[in-house]
Amino acid sequence: xxxxxxxxxxxxxxxxxxxxxxxxxxxxxxxxxxxxxxxxxxxxxxxxxxxxxxxxxxxxxxxxxxxxxxxxxxxxxxxxxxxxxxxxxxxxxxxxxxxxxxxxxxxxxxxxxxxxxxxxxxxxxxxxxxxxxxxxxxxxxxxxxxxxxxxxxxxxxxxxxxxxxxxxxxxxxxxxxxxxxxxxxxxxxxxxxxxxxxxxxxxxxxxxxxxxxxxxxxxxxxxxxxxxxxxxxxxxxxxxxxxxxxxxxxxxxxxxx
Amino acid sequence: xxxxxxxxxxxxxxxxxxxxxxxxxxxxxxxxxxxxxxxxxxxxxxxxxxxxxxxxxxxxxxxxxxxxxxxxxxxxxxxxxxxxxxxxxxxxxxxxxxxxxxxxxxxxxxxxxxxxxxxxxxxxxxxxxxxxxxxxxxxxxxxxxxxxxxxxxxxxxxxxxxxxxxxxxxxxxxxxxxxxxxxxxxxxxxxxxxxxxxxxxxxxxxxxxxxxxxxxxxxxxxxxxxxxxxxxxxxxxxxxxxxxxxxxxxxxxxxxxxxxxxxxxxxxxxxxxxxxxxxxxxxxxxxxxxxxxxxxxxxxxxxxxxxxxxxxxxxxxxxxxxxxxxxxxxxxxxxxxxxxxxxxxxxxxxxxxxxxxxxxxxxxxxxxxxxxxxxxxxxxxxx
Numbered sequence: 001x002x003x004x005x006x007x008x009x010x011x012x013x014x015x016x017x018x019x020x021x022x023x024x025x026x027x028x029x030x031x032x033x034x035x036x037x038x039x040x041x042x043x044x045x046x047x048x049x050x051x052x053x054x055x056x057x058x059x060x061x062x063x064x065x066x067x068x069x070x071x072x073x074x075x076x077x078x079x080x081x082x083x084x085x086x087x088x089x090x091x092x093x094x095x096x097x098x099x100x101x102x103x104x105x106x107x108x109x110x111x112x113x114x115x116x117x118x119x120x121x122x123x124x125x126x127x128x129x130x131x132x133x134x135x136x137x138x139x140x141x142x143x144x145x146x147x148x149x150x151x152x153x154x155x156x157x158x159x160x161x162x163x164x165x166x167x168x169x170x171x172x173x174x175x176x177x178x179x180x181x182x183x184x185x186x187x188x189x190x191x192x193x194x195x196x197x198x199x200x201x202x203x204x205x206x207x208x209x210x211x212x213x214x215x216x217x218x219x220x221x222x223x224x225x226x227x228x229x230x231x232x233x234x235x236x237x238x239x240x241x242x243x244x245x246x247x248x249x250x251x252x253x254x255x256x257x
Numbered sequence: 258x259x260x261x262x263x264x265x266x267x268x269x270x271x272x273x274x275x276x277x278x279x280x281x282x283x284x285x286x287x288x289x290x291x292x293x294x295x296x297x298x299x300x301x302x303x304x305x306x307x308x309x310x311x312x313x314x315x316x317x318x319x320x321x322x323x324x325x326x327x328x329x330x331x332x333x334x335x336x337x338x339x340x341x342x343x344x345x346x347x348x349x350x351x352x353x354x355x356x357x358x359x360x361x362x363x364x365x366x367x368x369x370x371x372x373x374x375x376x377x378x379x380x381x382x383x384x385x386x387x388x389x390x391x392x393x394x395x396x397x398x399x400x401x402x403x404x405x406x407x408x409x410x411x412x413x414x415x416x417x418x419x420x421x422x423x424x425x426x427x428x429x430x431x432x433x434x435x436x437x438x439x440x441x442x443x444x445x446x447x448x449x450x451x452x453x454x455x456x457x458x459x460x461x462x463x464x465x466x467x468x469x470x471x472x473x474x475x476x477x478x479x480x481x482x483x484x485x486x487x488x489x490x491x492x493x494x495x496x497x498x499x500x501x502x503x504x505x506x507x508x509x510x511x512x513x514x515x516x517x518x519x520x521x522x523x524x525x526x527x528x529x530x531x532x533x534x535x536x537x538x539x540x541x542x543x544x545x546x547x548x549x550x551x552x553x554x555x556x557x558x559x560x561x562x563x564x565x566x567x568x569x570x571x572x573x574x575x576x577x578x579x580x581x582x583x584x585x586x587x588x589x590x591x592x593x594x595x596x597x598x599x600x601x602x603x604x605x606x607x608x609x610x611x612x613x614x615x616x617x618x619x620x621x622x623x624x625x626x627x628x629x630x631x632x633x634x635x636x637x638x639x640x
Contacts, residue, residue, distance in 0.1 A: 023341060023343075024340070024341020024342060024343065025341065025342060025631065026342045026629060026630070026631040027631055045636070046638055047635065047636055047637050047638040048633065048635070048636055050394060050424070050634060050635055053392065053394060053634050053635070054392040054622070054634065055631075055632065055633075055634070073637060073638050073640065074640065075522050079640040082640045083638055083640060086638070102521060102522035103521045103522065104517060104521065104522065104523060104524050104525070104564055105517060105521065105562075105564055107564075158338050158339060159338075160338070206341075207338060207341065210341045210342060211337050211338065211341065211342075
């Protein structure tokens with residue numbers, strides 16, 4: 001019997017490789033999006049949780065889904081650590097997506113602060129998924145600090161520009177022995193498929209689905225694209241001829257003369 | 258009558274910070290001639306994904322008026338990309354209307370014979386309890402500008418009470434030194450809004466006749482001092498209609514743009530007030546800012562700085578507010594009482610201006626939902 005292809009994070013196995021964001025949705029559409037996406041992990045911002053409020057985002061997320069609270073709003077490692085601890089106290093579990101951002105224009109992550117926060121939280125038993133700018137040295141430090149996966153950005157968050165950082169994400173996939181989950185910037189199912197085809201372990205998307213004309217349909221399209229990309233990766237894509245057919249007179253033919 | 262002081266000279270108790278932002282903004286404002294912009298510049302601005310101040314100036318110009326529909330499409334797209342479907346809801350709470358300034362257009366002006374009042378500790382608590390019961394999680398605390406009647410200790414106490422009832426505490430009070438902002442940040446406030454009113458120092462001088470507010474540069478640098486004091490975000494506004502609104506909106510946008518470049522972690526926000534009927538306003542002659550012009554300004558802010566929060570106040574009517582949250586505004590006030598202590602019955606002090614949209618929190622909430630948008634009571638954590 002073939003073994004099921006799972007994404008393993010913090011000792012837990014997930015058959016879905018699609019992590020859904022929640023921050024930009026109309027709350028009553030989250031459930032349908034989760035269902036159509038087949039998502040088993042959903043991120044949510046701790047700052048949006050309002051236990052006694054009129055519209056608490058937690059009430060709209062299906063209970064079967066693993067919560068991945070993020071630390072958005074944190075500008076330093078210390079702030080993200082405080083937010084992560086608050087999330088755990090509020091019953092959001094041990095998973096945490098570290099976001100440390102001190103740039104309100106592009107919302108680019110601060111790698112050095114993210115590494116610090118990762119180390120502290122991993123030592124406290126969190127399953128840490130750091131959002132980062134795809135830099136190999138930083139990714140190695142994150143792995144060393146105890147990250148459960150690495151979440152490099154594909155393009156500026158919310159930009160829907162796809163895999164602008166493709167070459168650097170490829171390097172992370174090749175060199176880091178942790179799941180590489182592409183986060184931010186993925187705007188089209190085709191881009192998600194491409195990332196999976198080159199070996200990404202998963203995709204995280206929010207804006208692309210939340211701002212689609214038909215949210216459940218787009219969630220479905222992403223699920224299919226991610227599955228297709230994964231299957232292609234496992235199948236081992238054939239080489240692509242960049243410059244036409246192979247030469248008929250081999251350059252190394254002289255060796256046989 | 259005491260002689261008028263120089264409006265460009267700091268008073269002895271006013272902190273001076275090292276910055277050249279004022280000169281930069283004033284110089285750019287003077288060099289901006291809205292009539293000189295062309296349709297080609299507007300088209301070019303609308304095709305860019307990242308706009309510079311020159312593009313912003315084109316979108317604010319008369320040449321952009323025929324492009325309002327194109328601007329609306331762009332502004333809507335940019336807003337949804339940045340904020341998704343969310344619209345934040347908050348309410349202001351007026352703590353006091355004592356004021357030591359003499360601003361000729363303002364209802365709180367120290368020469369106006371209005372009913373003055375300030376809420377005491379128990380009244381603040383009662384008001385906040387009543388507001389929190391409406392489901393709100395964000396509050397904006399306002400006072401008139403009286404250092405004697407609303408000192409930093411008084412405002413700080415109100416912030417501490419607010420932290421018990423709300424997740425987000427913003428301030429719209431008189432400008433203060435860095436240390437004052439740091440103290441209020443400690444007490445739980447994280448956002449500071451200061452209206453510059455007009456960025457024309459000459460016009461400013463004729464409207465602000467006395468009091469701390471008369472000092473133009475001290476007010477200008479309030480946002481920067483607030484950030485230095487540890488605040489997370491700052492709000493900007495010109496009161497449209499006091500001077501050439503296009504030049505003033507340009508200066509306001511540039512002010513926020515430069516501040517965020519200098520302090521990249523700072524959140525910036527815009528309010529978009531225009532002159533509404535107020536008590537004793539017959540001394541000034543506001544340039545007309547109709548809804549079309551106001552919308553143009555809001556959309557130009559949005560396209561220029563997609564990440565800025567834009568608040569639409571209850572000075573505007575229901576129809577305009579319902580539409581502008583679809584096109585660029587990201588934040589809306591609800592359940593507003595601009596009198597002193599009006600949330601649990603009769604106000605004990607008079608209001609600053611008349612509001613045009615008197616809908617309750619629930620009504621605003623339901624309206625947002627009916628437009629397929631998601632009302633959000635809090636998108637913030639104090640850390």
